[in-house]
Amino acid sequence: MPVDFNGTWNLVSNDNFEGYMTALGIDFATRKIAKMLKPQKVIKQDGDLFSIHTTSTFRDYTLQFKIGEEFEEDNKGLDNRKCKSLVTWDDDKLICVQTGEKKNRGWTHWLEGDDLHLELRCENQVCKQVFKRA
Numbered sequence: 001m002p003v004d005f006n007g008t009w010n011l012v013s014n015d016n017f018e019g020y021m022t023a024l025g026i027d028f029a030t031r032k033i034a035k036m037l038k039p040q041k042v043i044k045q046d047g048d049l050f051s052i053h054t055t056s057t058f059r060d061y062t063l064q065f066k067i068g069e070e071f072e073e074d075n076k077g078l079d080n081r082k083c084k085s086l087v088t089w090d091d092d093k094l095i096c097v098q099t100g101e102k103k104n105r106g107w108t109h110w111l112e113g114d115d116l117h118l119e120l121r122c123e124n125q126v127c128k129q130v131f132k133r134a
């Protein structure tokens with residue numbers, strides 16, 4: 001039985017989100033708004049099926065996937081670039097590789113104590129987010 005990510009999680013820290021957004025080509029005005037946000041994640045995990053809803057006062061983003069099954073991701077409301085995404089387990093870490101126009105794009109989720117961690121990667125930028133249970 002793998003780790004249980006189920007729950008509602010609130011952002012408590014967000015390191016280098018600016019660098020990550022710049023690597024994604026997000027414009028200045030949007031970055032200024034986005035970096036002030038404290039997004040919430042609602043994760044539903046049912047066997048190999050996941051949904052991750054990231055919500056904020058500005059924009060929302062929903063992702064649904066099955067472990068080991070590649071899917072097309074539209075990144076709607078984010079950078080709007082399509083990519084092919086694949087999420088797999090690496091021990092207790094959930095790893096997503098987002099293949100497309102941007103090199104080295106992807107993310108990793110893991111639990112540390114009571115906290116949910118997320119590393120967001122794009123090109124040479126790494127953003128590190130930490131969430132606590134709501």
Ligand code: VL7
Nearest residue numbers: 021034039052054056059060061063078079
């Ligand atoms: C999703 C934002 C910056 C545009 C708005 C920011 C709105 C709230 O992909 C993500 O999470 C994964 C793993 O949990 C599941 O989809 C991160 C936020 C990345 C990228 C783009 C700035 C405008 C933030 C939706």
